[in-house]
Amino acid sequence: MRKRTVVLSAIIIVLVIVALAYTINLYVPFETAPQKETITIIDNTGVYVEVEVPVERIISIMATEIICLLGHEDKIVGRSLLSADVEAILPPSILDLPVVAESSFSPNMELILELEPDLVLVDEGLSSENRKTMEDAGIPVINDMLMEPRRKIFIKNLGLILGAEEKANEFIDYEEYYENLVKERIENLTTSEKPSVYFEWYMSWFSASAGSEFHDMLVDAGGINIAAGEPVLYPTLSPEYVADENPDFIIRMSTYLDGEDLAAFQTLRDEILSRPALSESKAVKEGKVCVIKNTVLVDRRPIGLLYLAKWFHPSLFEDIDPAAVHEQMIQQFFGADLEGVFAYP
């Protein structure tokens, strides 16, 4: 038995050494072309990413629409799955592009490498192993997100890399304009003038407390979140609590799962109106129950802000029509007509 162990151990050691030897040989980096200009940016993970410009082949597992907005959709060679709302405003050539990843969680590495990109955009779902595989093949990877607090920085970085700084700034200024507009108008409101709001998303009684992006939206629109102080970021509230709080407004976020047509929004709203626990609340009695789609609430934040602000403080925002602003924004930055329902009523 002892002899056998020795023989086995020897074989194992030899195998390990051989494997090690091959590993060192096996990495095959891309040949480096003659030096081009490089731009270095810091992404969301704190990594200094060096990108050689001009960039010709982008794989956008996130921020596809931003690249189109910046006018460089012709550079995209591969994309992720896109929501229907985003697909509706992008040029048809984008839809023909190969889908190389469902999301950053599951990129198809073979397809990505075969497309020979010189830039890949991902969000935090990408595993470090997959990132390393791409970087070892000489592909710069930017891991970032479109939500605050990274939104403006990331869009600026993209603008820098694509040489589209003007357009990037135009878009950022546009969004800032409306954000500031709302901010100024609700600045001097006292607490008593702000409506209390019960915010719901994902499923019944599922809310969001302070620290979540939804809470920030409610506050920035001049509302008070009844779930602000909950200990859990996404608490499931008890119906009694909500009834007790007697909210002035009920805001429900919908996604494509709930349905995209007007009837779907109405169904959602009706369901809330008919809940026994909420039947005595101010919101239901006065019909102040609103459904808003995640596309405008999260992805196109300024529009969402306008919708909320106008609902909460109609007198202060009489001159603003959020739907019209939305239409105009899509026309100005994507050259497309806006279609679909995003908020109700």
Next chain:
Amino acid sequence: MKLVINGLSFSYNSIAALKDVELELGLNEVLSIVGPNGSGKTTLLKCIDRILKPNQGAVLIDGRDAANIGLDELAKIIGYVPQSSTSTFPFTVFDVVLMGRKPYIRWSVSERDKEIIAEILKFLGISELAARYFNELSGGEQQKVIVARALAQQPQILLLDEPTSNLDIKHQLEVLSIIKGLTQSRQLSVIMAMHDLNLASRFSDKMAMLKHGCIFAVGTPKSVLTEENIESVYGVKSHVTNSVLDRPQVTPIAPIATGVENSEESK
């Protein structure tokens, strides 16, 4: 090998199962341990083979304390045949008997190992069963296989716990004759726990009767199997005669109604 048991005591939690047992096993001797249920027969066997660790006392094998003998080495000296056998996984008869060679095997099965097993199977008359699955055999056949396994250990002391309870008359006689024969032809000493007094009487050289974990009587079957002893230990009135084979034969008559206390006092 000479086996000496000194002052052995064992308790399950706080229940005493064996109290101060003293016993000696001579060379080539068949010693049977008899006694009613719960008298400690099985416990005694397990203590000898270190399956249970005694609280007090020692088991001496040729003067050496069994507690100081490694489990591996002990397995080459003592073979244990339990009362019943199960196997979680299906094994062939050959494989089961092969496991008796564990103390001698490092990894591979040698020619000698195979030779020994084949011989033992032939000796016990179960060669035909070699490729059959153990779990599919009858009770009697299984018992022979287990004895074969213990013999494969080439022990010098064989412990058997109720080796005949599952067997019919023919197999009972066969198995016990084989065992008795082995003590005479090889260097084997045997301790067997028996509940059948007549079989024990017929096949043993020495007998020890246990009562409540203590040795009540020890000696030749003739001296141990008396009507008084049986009444005292088993609480049964019996008639003991001398059988045609010149051994005591016990014929139980009736249980004693109000228990053992009366006979204790009269003793």
Next chain:
Amino acid sequence: MNTTEVKRLYTEAKARKVLAILSIFVVLLIAVVISISLGAGSPRFAEAMQVIFSKLFPFLEIDPGSKITQVIILDIRLPRIVLAIMAGAGLAVSGATLQGVLRNPLVSPFILGISSAAGFGAALAIALGVGILMPFKGYLEVFNAFIFSVIAVFMVYGIARIRGITPESVILAGVAINYIFSAMLALIQYIAPEHTAVRAVVYWLLGRLSNANWETILLILPIVLVATVLMMRHSWDMNVMSLGEEVAISLGVNSRRVLAICMALGALATASIISFTGVIGFICLVSPHIARMMIGSDHRFLLPCSIVLGALLLLCSDTFARLVIMPSEIPVGILTSLIGVPFFVYLLLSRRRLFWH
């Protein structure tokens, strides 16, 4: 039957067993060749062979093809195949070992609670950014998962010791630990500060081989290899232990010590694998079962057979998982769970000899 025939029977049976193992190994090699020839990218059999042979025999000066082909074959497909083989083998042998020492053909290493513990550790890292050791970034969840698996095994051992290390006490302790960590895992998912984190935890738990790279393999390989060799060394002990604890002792096997050691080895191998891949179930249960059907319960053959079977099963599952809905993938953990269902239904309905009482 005379003694010569009896001995011959045994020798022939042994030869058949060795042949069975070798056959499965050959099938495994075929599966490797097929797997390396398929993928979402364009390289196929010819290109794959070109790359491999040019690396194996550099003196032959074979043209390896374009750089991308080489990267796809050597940095994406090959590590994944090697990981599938290693993980399948390691999980299978751990399952067979635990079944052997716990004397129960329905157990797997996960009965010790290490899947929930690993999940908890990973969730701690993903959702809260908390780790026990902070080695290099990006491996936080791997180390966390591994360390908590180890903690779970110690806890099981500690609890089981109270009543003595027997199969029953170990299994019961394992069930308890499983529930503890499952509950804590659920709690983390509930209080997680971002919803991407929750999604990431769910994704981690599913079990996938898509993150295979050579570094991962070099980290796992020594642990799994050493643990496997040590487990195989206990083959005779496992054989004997199936006759019961008492008989095992009488044959010189300290069954409690063997149980503790093998439990630790099986857990170690499993933990090191699932810390990287997430929870891939059923390979550790199904491989030993099929192996036992083919080759019997002698653990000297059962363990090697489980190893090649496990490798084959996981490799085939993973290749299927990454090809069936290209370019998307099914996490292989889901696929292996699906295999388990018809397998156990078959066991239930089968009238063939039961493999245990």
